[in-house]
Amino acid sequence: MAAWCLLLLAALCPALVSCAPQCPCERPELCNPITDVRDFEVYVFDTGRSSWKFYDWSKVTTVATFGKYNPEFMCYAHSKGARMVLKGDVPLGNIVDPANRTDWISEQVDLAKKQFMDGINIDIEQGVKQDSPEYYALTALVKETTEAFHREIPGSQVSFDVAWSPKCIDKRCYDYVAIAEACDLVFVMSYDEQSQIWGDCIAMANAPYKQTLGGYDDYLMMKIDPKKIVMGVPWYGYDYPCLELTHEGVCKIANVPFRGAPCSDAAGRQIPYRIMMKQLNSSTSGRMWDDNQRAPYYNYKDDQGQIHQVWYDDPESISQKAAYVREHGLRGIGMWNGDLLDYSKDPVAQQQTRDMWNALEPADEREP
Structure with a gap:
């Protein structure tokens, strides 16, 4: 907008000018919404660390910000053509009450405009009974938020996070079909799949291959x-x-109930990929592979002599799941979360990080 036009606007409507959000980017055009629709999405969740500077921006298409708002990050993402x-x-x-729902949506839209965002990721992981007031309110929330x-x-993106299976996982009995129709994307959280363990209380993969892909089926x-x-x-x-730890290498874990199941992954603790890769070198077993779950794991002893078993995903296990994306024409792939790799200058860590980013994209989707 020309300078004389801004002066005239300020004279006629000073309140409007004072309330207008100021673009924090050196290049004002970087505050414009990203409207390009990518054929293949690489969806990144960011938790507010400084790792974003080292993401593989040749792949990233959307960043969901789960940390504190960082205007520098927004400008950088937009400079790479990625949504935030x-x-x-x-x-x-x-939000069962429609008026409350409208108020919440208005607040989110206003915040998105203020921060020059390109949409919203709705992350509601609460238990819902089918045909309850909350069941219908959730579907209405997604539809009204998208609208x-x-x-x-214009051109903004609304996504909704769903469990690894539509079968009322952790009592999340949502109207998945209506929700998917109402928004632009559904992000399937194919992890924490041992949140309810109904069989033997043993350590297992975070996202077993067959179970994971069965959810997509x-x-x-x-x-x-x-x-x-x-x-x-x-x-x-x-x-x-x-x-x-049995002779067969099975790790029996404590019974920690969750939502009716006798045991769960709460018997363990989450650990970032960057930490596991360092720990793997001093493990008692080295990297091992489970053919049934198609996942790697290792054993180690802590300072008190306690044996631990660690299950995780690495480029081999992720690339096998990513092949399903290509074979079944899914929109894309993403991860929780982008800050869990080692972005240091250590050459070994750099190669491990490159391999993890490369595992996300099926070979046919990569740039030549």
Whole structure:
């Protein structure tokens, strides 16, 4: 806008000018919304560390910001043609009332405009009973949020995070078909798949191959458009203290109930990929591979002599799942989260990090 026009606007409507968000980028055009629709999405969750400077920006298409807002980050993402979207979360009991729902959506749209964001990722992982007031309110929330963002920020993207399977995982009995129809993308969180362990209380893979892909089969059988589905993979694993390590190498874990199941992954703790790669070198077993779960794992002893078993995903296990994305025409792939790799200058770490980023994209999708 020309300088004389801004002066005239300030004289006629000073309140409007004072309330208008000021672009924090050196190049003002970087505050414009990203409207390009990519054929293949690489969806990154960011938790607010400084790692974003070292992401593989030749691949990233969307960043969901789960950390503190950083205008420098927004400008940089836009300079790479990548969307940056808000995190959207609200107690479902608060939005059963349509007026409350409208207020929440208006707040999110206003915040997105203020921060020059390109949409919102709705991350509501709360238990919902089928046909309850919350069940219908959640679907309405997604539909109304999408309509508001598309109207107020043309070209914006609204995504919704779903469990690894539509079968009421952790009591999340959502109307998945209606939700997928209402928004632009559904991000399938194919991890924490041992949140409810109904069989033996033993350490297992965070995202077993057959179980993971069976969840996508179920979503596709519901006739959800594959071009709306983004596969989520974990860049972290689980460290389980073993009550006993059998001769067959099975790690028996403590019974920690969760939502009716007798045991769960809460018997262990989440551990970042960067930490595991360092720990692997001093493990008692070295990297091992489970053919049934198609996942790597290793054993180690802590300072007190306690045996631990760590299950995780690495380029081999991730690339096998990523092949499903290509074979079934899914929209893309992403991870929780982009900050869990080692972005230091150590040559070994740099190669490990490159391999993890490269595993995300099926070979046919990569740039020549």
